Amino acid sequence: MLSVEEVRKTFNAGTVNERIALDGVTFRLEEGDFITVVGGNGSGKSTTMNAIAGVFPIDSGSVRIDGRDITALPEYKRAAYLGRVFQDPMMGSAARMNIEENLALAYRKCRRRGLGWGVTKKERGKYRELLAQLDLGLEDRMTSRVGLLSGGQRQALTLLMATLNKPALLLLDEHTAALDPKTAGKVLALTEKIVTENKITTLMVTHNMHDALRYGNRVMMMRDGRAVFEAAGEEKARLKVADMLEMFEI
Amino acid sequence: MTGIILGAAGLGLLWSVMTIGVFLTYRVLDIADLTAEGSIVTGAAAAAVIIAGGGNPFAASLAAFLAGAATGLITGLLHTKLKIPALLSGILCMIALYSINIRIMKGAANVSLLRKTTVYTEVLRLLPSAANKDMAAIAAGLLCAAAVCAAVYWFFGTELGSAIRAAGDNMKMARSQGINTDNMIIMGLALSNALIGLSGGLIAQYLGFADVSMGIGSIVIGLASVIIGEVLFGVKTFRRTLFSLVCGSVVYRIVIAFVYKLGMPASDLKLFTAMTVAAALYLPKLTKKWAKRAKGGGGNAVG
């Protein structure tokens, strides 16, 4: 489904700020996999996601989704395959546009944008239903500017936007890190619900070992721009937080 | 007195088309686009040359619109394809336009439209015989401002218009939603400068000439009108905002007319406008500061 092969990326090559962010990271995901990714600060987790999403060109290696090589595609074209939620709740939605307009933007992700209405009546009903499922009261605020929402509400909305057209791959980069524990729990539960109900292949970065073990069927650890450990299924189920922390120390 | 107000209102309505253009870059795309200083003259020059050559004034106004669009397109390409910062792209285009505008005017620094058929002489023929040129400008300006507002309102409600707004609002998000942000920025700049060009064409016909230096300070006048409109008339909805922009432009012109009447030398106008904009830009920050102090959030508060 997703295959990341020997991806390398050096930032600021040839300067004093040279930094090898990805040093041949390689891994594969099967259809329906939900993999959690852990690793220290600067180990290359976000850079891996950005490499998949095409935020910058990579130095070498390849990224394939569903057998198609997307390594050379610009970011906005890859978006057709991807749903993304960022760590910063402000990043995933347009603050000056309202809730329904944001959802409508996401709904048209894979379509040509022409001179038809940006939001149609028919869609509004659908969005209202979807928002109601979030249980945050957003269905009654569809014409409020997104900038007025709280971080948790915005993150829930971004999650909804990212999964509106079932993406081939969902990328979650510490998407609950900026939220208070209670809201983080809610958003995580919502994530799991959406991901399992729609069987979306998902890659979730987290610094929380509990969450890394609790969610998903696979776990991966990164260090120095490489995937250094992986566990799946039974093996993952047997892992304890202490085991993970120990590996972290190496 | 009423004569002064009528003249100011007419000119304000013609400028409102430019104000909407400035709003599109400054507020929607979040770019301070200095191309405006050149594109308003490009529009004026294009319209003037056609009219001076005996062309149809409505076709000339359309040409002003298209010429303006071309200038925005160039700034957009400089910014997105050559990766030159937006502010600098605008400055480069503005400077280049100075030469181009003179070329459009066939090497002259100005073109006179004295006794030529303009949009206003055409409109005047439809009005009662008591009407004068200012009234024709008001009629034409109202019609034009209303049409531009309606078109802009419609366009930014479409899928494409929404995509441009998203690109201006949050580039990262827009790309992750599959929007080609480069194209959206180019389109937004072209549309903005098309309106500014059209405004230039209409203003030149009203003034009776196009002059290569008529654009100096126009971006600041545009910003002043945007800010005055927003503060005085509100921005609750997009429709309201567009209405505010038109009113802001008219109010600005009337204020300027009064300041002249009070005896300010014409050469101080630019200083006056720049100070107005600086003050208006600082105002929201000042009120925030005051609100904070009123809440007792100041550093000296003792519990």
Ligand SMILES: Nc1ncnc2c1ncn2[C@@H]1O[C@H](COP(=O)(O)OP(=O)(O)OP(=O)(O)O)[C@@H](O)[C@H]1O
């Ligand atoms: N745009 C960039 N320019 C320069 N260096 C970068 C850039 N992005 C990332 N890096 C560097 O690449 C390395 C990997 O960063 P990355 O953000 O992928 O780490 P991470 O695993 O996501 O860490 P964290 O847990 O702190 O989010 C870091 O050393 C970082 O400083």
Ligand SMILES: [Mg+2]
């Ligand atoms: Mg990171």
